[in-house]
Amino acid sequence: MRRSWRGLAALAVLAATALTGCGGGRLLALDLGGATSPDPLARSGFRASQAAEPRAATPGGPVPAGFVPVSVTALDPDTFWVLGTALCGHQSCTSLVRTRDGGRSFAALPAPAAPLAEIAYVPGPIPGRPDTRKGRMVNIGGSGTTTDVSVADVRFADPVNGWVYGGALFATHDGGATWTELPMPGPVTRLEAGQGVAWALTQTGPGVTLYQAGVTGDDWRPVPLPGGPLGSSADLAVVRDTAVVVADTGDGQARAFRVPPRGAPAAAPVSCRAGAQRVLSAAGDRLWLVCQDERGAQLARSTDGGRTFTPVPVPPGVLTPAPRTARLALPPVVGALSGQAALLGSAGQLTRTTDGGATWPLLALPGLVSTGRDPAQWRYAGFTGPSVGFVVQSLPRQVLWRTTDGGRTWSKVAFSTR
Structure with missing residues (x-):
């Protein structure tokens, strides 16, 4: 039987806790990164000129047997990380690997102690699935249990600052040697970073909220957007240090928000039917948007950093x-x-x-x-x-x-x- 649900936020393979290169110890202490500053971005670890800190790169071990890729994040053509699952004894484990030579060889890094699961955020119940009550990350593969601590994606802003996210959010500030679980109000469906600023879309009840932090800190703070609350079928891209969010607003209209790290956000209409699933991608200040619902697909692009979108x-x-x-x-x-x-x-x-x-x-x-x-x-x-x-x-x-x-x-x- 076909299963199709709105608000699909993440897909991966069922996995369990792990060893070095195949899961890691869960860290609960938070690094608040200079909480005495009056500037919210400074409190969250933002620096005006964000360069990779001169720390030693995390050494890696051999790639675990049976590694299967789920998510990728790249800094340049040669350096990228892949989140996935691998064999650990008689079970599967969440695993993270990195390459610095364009994929010719990989090294395993510690991964957060969180299961990698076939998960999605469900804004409402699915008929015949009692585990899909409103506002939960659920297993959609039909086997396994509902979990709010699963992860499904990886992002790195530079060689030392990165995140693994999904039902839970984990951060590293030492190149993946250690991971800290951060408190968030709901599942993180998208996280992107640029020029020292990180942005995340978090499911909060039936809608989403945009959060912001400096890449070197863990003080995530909500960013109010006009026309809220935002619908759950939203997506996010980053143009330099500015977030571009496409979402439904409270009046049922789809809009694109340009949100600078400081200053007021701006909104513009976008030709995307209300409630449609959205996927947004940026290359410099050029963006492409695809929307799909039961009536079909729509395309749009922006050549001005998300200020306007033209239907394609x-x-x-x-x-x-x-x-x-x-x-x-x-x-x-x-x-x-x-x-x-x-x-x-x-x-x-x-x-x-x-x-x-x-x-x-x-x-x-x-x-x-x-x-x-x-x-x-x-x-x-x-x-x-x-x-x-x-x-x-x-x-x-x-x-x-x-x-x-x-x-x-x-x-x-x-x-x-x-």
Whole structure:
């Protein structure tokens, strides 16, 4: 039976606690980063010129056996981290690996002591699923238990400051050597950082709240936005140090908010139906937005840092929905490369435009696994520069794909220790 739910926030594989490189000790002490400053951003650890602190890089161990990728974050074409699951004895464990040579070799790092689970935030009950009461992170795979401490994504702002998040939020300020669990009012559905400022969307009841912190601190503070409360189907991207949030407002209209680290936010209408699932991606000050609901998909792009969005027609055959026989229907993903170029991933296909969305040729991925019941589906697409990008495939098999030519060709990332 097909399962499709609004507010899909994260997808991963069921896992349990772990060892070094396969989970780590849970740290509950908070680093408040200079709480005497009158400036909220200074209290949260923000520095006007945010450079990586000159600390020794965290040494790593061998990649654990059976590592499976779930989420990726990259600083540059050569340096990226991958969150996933791996074998630890007779069970699976949350694992984190890092490369500094473009994926030719990886080293395992300590991971937060949190299960990696097939999870989603459910704003309301799902028929026949008593575990999906309102406002919970639930396991949508049909096996396993409801949990509010699962994690599903990783982000690093620089070599030492990063986060693993989902039902819970963990932070590191020593390159992944240790992780601190931070108190948040609900599941974190998206976290991005730029120029010393981190932004997070957090589910609070039936809606979402935007939070802000400096990348070197853990003092996350809510950022009020006009027209609230914001609907749960929201997404976030960062342009330099400014957050761009696309969400429904209290009047049921979809709007794009530009939120600077200091100063008043600005809002503009965006052509995205109320309640639709949104995925937003930025490349510099160029953004692409995809929205999908039961009526179909919509596309829009911005070439001015999110101040305005222009609708992009969706050609026939692009952004195809999952068949009704699929066990799970994931929302489409978009990865911005420029104002003219982007990737789109939907059920059974990955397409690319270089002409502003006029055409979307189908990309061929070597060895792509797709079945009639479970076509290939995706949970992330993004670029780190004009040439190197990543796509995370979730179904029917979990694969990390990498391109070094702007998305023309792709190869699977193999996780090995040199």
